[in-house]
Amino acid sequence: MTDLLDSNPQRSSAGVRGRRTLVSSRRAKGSNRWIVWLGRAGILAVFLVGWSLLPVNEALRARWPVFDEFFLSSPGAVVEEFQRLLIGNELDFWVNFWFTVKGASLGLVVGLACSVTMALVLTSSRLLRSALTPIMDLVNAIPTVALIPVIVLMFGSTLETSVVIAALSVFFFTVFNAYAGGASMPKDLANNAAMLGASRAELMWKLRVRYVLAWTIQILPGAIGHALASAFAAELFSGSPGLGRLVMQAILSINSDLVFATVTVIAVLGVFLTMMGSAFSARYLHWFTKSR
Template sequence: MIGKATARGMRLLRPLVTLAGLVAVWGALARWGHVPPYMLPGPDAVARALWTQRAQLTPAALTTLEETVLGLVLGIGAGGALAIGMAVCTPLRRWVMPMVLLSQAVPVFALAPLLVLWFGFGMASKVVMAVLVIFFPVTSALGDGLRQTEPGWMDLARTMGATRWRVLVHVRLPAALPSFASGVRMATAIAPIGAVVGEWVGASSGLGFLMQTANTRFQTDLMFAALAVLAVMTVLLWWGVDRLLARALYWLPRHADVD
């Protein structure tokens, strides 16, 4: 028990020490690096902005979080459904996969103005942007997992009289869950990018909109504060999804870092 508690403490301590070191370097550059405050505010200025501007930061963070979660849910659902469809129907894969690849070849910054034009300045365009950002990782991860199912398992299931549908549900999908979980974790980490990019292009709320507004007013401390909130929100969201996946896929081994 003590060993496990010590290992958990070390895993928590390491990123905290790294973060403290980065903040110390940041503070030293801001104080003695001859950098103007409007270009690089110090950690103390950003901390003050976090407190004094909390009335702006809190609703902006909630808006971005809502857009991110909605995009994450829709993107995971759509990407998973398409991956299953392509695994079941080979002609569908031949027709659809080039379009999926093409959607990733176009930069999201180029699509953002069009999405705002089509879906408006509200939440819909940001959710669609988040879906586009995370759609490919989920589809690719689950698709790879379904294609790499152990052939012997499927042969055994067919020998026992399993239909194609039962082979998919009881053999291929369970075998692909680890790959799917990896895709979901990746999608969770990058989902806020789509929401924030959409807010930069056209929005009336959200952390991206707040950063854009602060940039035009040279409120660099507020920009850094919004960025810090976004980073913390993304880390907590990823941690929550990772815990959820670990509980859902409880039979998979999790190799703890014990060094």
């Protein structure tokens, strides 16, 4: 009987067509990936060529002095400054680099922990939700940058300032999404757990926390960007150790090469950390979706 089914010409032809479709779709995806990367490389090449040519255009510099190489720098000068920073460790580059990474990382962890805890509290207690939500909306309306002077007065120009600013930024960026995740837990699931004898604490920490974490991790890449940007801004305005202070020193000394080199480091670091956050988010959400 199996041989008869396998020998069915219609079934065999359908299987062949399915395999051909699968192979062609994989090839199309591979070619599209190459096209995307070639497009990105082309955009980068055009940008670098334009950046190299603008400062040497006499007519353009005469009309708009901002395009002078003194202000705009050039890719070659930035690469040389980059080498001095990385290899020569000028201006204690690596010390400042790790201060920024540490401040952003600690702020991210503290902000996410507070966000998840607050979301669990708000979704588990109607009384606390009614009391705290207006206060959170009010504080959220204040720009995080505006709080830097207050934090500096409290902690001084220290690593703690960067951590607190980054934590506040991450907290208000993620807490409302985390709250929506906690509120999305099916009521039937909560009712069934309660019927089986689950307490409110068990309902919170064994069931609802999964939804809060999933919705929080969904925006983890954005939270990483907020943590890094906030730590950098805190260093820039407070003078605490880090890449932000390095940029401020470059601005005060009118060193455009150092400014662009440091900003490039921040950009590369941000892309790398965001890619790591995206990979972790995709991995976790994959397992969360399968386990539901």
